[in-house]
Amino acid sequence: MRDFPMSRPGDGPRLTMISEHASPLGALGGADGGGQNVYVGQVARHLVRHGWSVEVLTRRDDPDLPEVTEWLDGVRVVHVPAGPAAPIPKEDLLGLMPAFAAWTEAHCRDSRPDLIHANFFLSGLVAADVSAATGIPFAITFHALGRVRRQAQGSADRFPPEREAIEERVAREAALVIAECPQDRRDLVTLYRADPQRIREVPCGVDLDEFAAVPRDTARAILGLPADGFLALQLGRMVPRKGVDDAIRAVARCRRAGATDMRLAVVGGASPILNASTDAEYARLRGVAADEGVADAVNFAGSRPRDLLRYYFHAADAFLTLPWYEPFGITPLEAMACGIPVIGAAVGGIAHSVVDGETGILVPPRDPGAAADALGRLHADPALRARMGQAGRRRVADRFTWNSVADGLDTAFRDLLQRPARQCPPQARTVPNHRADGFDELARLLSAHRGILALQTARLAAEVTDVLSNGGKLLVCGNGGSAADAQHMVAELVGRFLVPGRRALPAIALGCCAATMTAWSNDFSYEDALAREVLALGRPGDAILAFSTSGQSRNLIAAFDAAGKAGLRRLALLGRDGGPLLAQCDRAVVVPSNSTPRIQEVHTLMMHEICAAVETDARIAPVADRPPMRPAMRDAGAAAYPRFVT
Structure with missing residues (x-):
């Protein structure tokens, strides 16, 4: 050396x-x-x-x-x-x-x-x-x-x-x-x-000088982009977790809704000239654009030199950053430095740097529908885009310059060097305490993801409420412990959860009739048994809701396929990475854990939150002749859910 x-x-x-x-x-x-x-x-x-x-x-x-x-x-x-x-x-x-x-x-x-x-x-x-x-x-x-x-x-x-x-x-x-x-x-x-x-x-x-202002028309001319129309920008690494496919789907939904002037520029990739035969992610994303019917509205620019990036930001009307998770995320800061509103996934550092409703709009990850709604708002309201852009630049200048970052690191590093040598703490235990670890794991899971899980659960609860308040019914299903969760939810909806006097709500747990399940499974196929019940019971305006810790169950996938063909909304509470069932959902909440017990515990919490939200919606009218809830039960409910029980 x-x-x-x-x-x-x-x-x-x-x-x-x-x-x-x-x-x-x-x-x-x-x-x-x-x-x-x-x-x-x-x-x-x-x-x-x-x-x-x-x-x-x-x-x-x-x-x-x-x-x-x-x-x-x-x-x-x-x-x-x-x-x-x-x-x-x-x-x-x-x-x-x-x-x-x-x-x-x-x-x-x-x-x-x-x-x-x-x-x-x-x-x-x-x-x-x-x-x-x-x-x-x-x-x-x-x-x-x-x-x-x-x-x-x-x-x-x-x-x-x-x-x-x-x-x-x-x-x-x-x-x-x-x-x-x-x-x-x-x-x-x-x-x-x-x-x-x-x-x-x-x-x-972010370096404010590096992203100094450039007129939009000038930036588009330098990049060879059309001078007119609404341009959404996605810039960063081209890997699945960055959610580029969700950006494509969001733009496609906006165009189908009437925003035919909307285009998407995707900057990033393995090289300046992308090759589908050697770049699997680029090939996949091109396929998504083709399937969505927007191949001619999505420009894959490939990787670009650093000194060109500010022109892409200034050419854009909105910046999309929709990762599944993001430890911090520098590109949203760069967009805000250029005065561009950000539509960002409400994860990690993005939820910290982007102020929802002020410098941009936060949406759940893996939710192209929510991203499309946000894009539609910005497309329809140039004044809102301008206000958010100005607020974003002010926020970056106040809190996120590299000068201020260096100030913080310099102080932290010098403080460290002035301290006596630190003694390392003892080695962590290697033999797990199984009686306590479950509580610790659940606490860590909820602490790390409480905000986004609560937001996504509220959105799913709104879907359930909309179905039930408009005369539809809810078909609920799962396997094993998740089947028990499905029956639990149906019991709360048909009976009552916390609110006395409200009307009975139409909900059915699939797979509970042993005669039907065994007859169809014996004569035809177990994998199609739930789908058969969906075809018998489901009608347009209804919804199916599945509990699944993996999203891999073939009988649930078949049931969702049947539900889609029958015109039902498809909702799910999932775990791990959502599995193939996630792609079939109109809306889903994915508990980001690989532990089946922890996923099921969070599913139970979500189910209770959904039932509470349904019961307190003004459209779920009370019924006068229902017997009142026993005082002891009412007091217990008020203690557990004070915002729902009045």
Whole structure:
């Protein structure tokens, strides 16, 4: 290994940043080129202005890269030899981290930085090993947490199972943990039991000069886009979890509703010229656009140089960012810096940076209908777009510039260096306490996702209420424990949940007649038995609601197929990643967990919330001759649900 002593202008502290897969020199928009690249580069350059000498260690993924790039005055990028000098997906890099750590340890023994700042869990693993060997303290910005990602992506998450244990170790051993938003802090504490005293909240930022104003017509002319019409923009990595398909479906719905001048520009991808034969995600998204009938209204621009991005933002009338989850999300800040209203999924950092109704509109993830409603509002109201755009730029200027980010990190890092060496807390227990873990898991799940689950449950409750208040009935189904949940819900609706005196509501639990189920299953097929009941009982204006922890059950999929053909609304409470049943739903709530017991427990809570909302809707009229609720039951209901029982 060659010796690369850190440059040291003045007497400021020295910082080694580790970002194993996201180089500040890397291209943006590909599978592994996104917000972390921007973050590392901007933090490095702005900390130099606070007197730090900074080097960035990143994996060498191209044989033509120099060993060291003197990038900016006081900042250099060092390309670490670890594995083949070729692009490798970050999901497959764990096996290369021992080599990366060995090189980095030797390097840090020579350069002696005052602090290591790791970015992402793989870099955190390297930093923890180097810190243990050298005594150099380290800070960590995770940028994404494995447990949150797995809850959102389920089986689509390709990271190795060791990730969560590594993150626990890194959170435990780091001298400082940087949370990028309030949700990130909550996740670190509730999901990883990180010490709150060692967490500092510092957001991501945006460079206002980089996104200086450009007239819309000028921006469109530079990009070769039509001067007229409404342009929605989706910009970022082209991977499934970013929800680009939901943006396409939202635009398609708006066009079918009459907004025929609406178009969508999708910026991002593996290369400037996309190739469906080699880029599976691009091919999938092209197929979505074709299926939705908007292939000629969606422009896939491919990856674009950083200096062109501001023209795309300024050319747009609205910015769409609809990920399944998002640790922070820099692109919404960039859109707001350009004065463009944001339609964002109400997850992670987006729910923090975008103020619903003020700088944009928040919608549930995986809900193209809600995104279409928001797009329709902005399409119809130019004055609203202008107000939200102006408010967004003010919010970014006040709270989210890279100068303010560097101020926060500089303060946190210097405070750390002035403290005595921290003693690592004892190792976490390895033998689980099964009697307590269920309570802990449920508490962490609800703490991490309460807001979005409550919002989505309220939307689903509105669908159920609309059906029942307009003379329709509800068919409810599930398998095993979920079948019991279905019967439980029917009992609450046909009888009463909390409100005395309201009318009986028409709800039927499918699969409860043993004679019907066994006759059809024996003579034809068990998989079609629920579908047969749907065809017998369902009518246009009715709805079917399924409970399923996986969304994989073939009999439920068949029942939903029959319900769609019969004109029923299709609603569901699901778990994991929603499975194939999710695609058949008109509206669904997905509990982001892989634990069947925890999913079922949250389903019960959601079911109670739906019943309470249905009962208190003004359209569900009370019946005068019903006997009143017994006082003891009424008092118990009032204590549990004071906002519903009066």
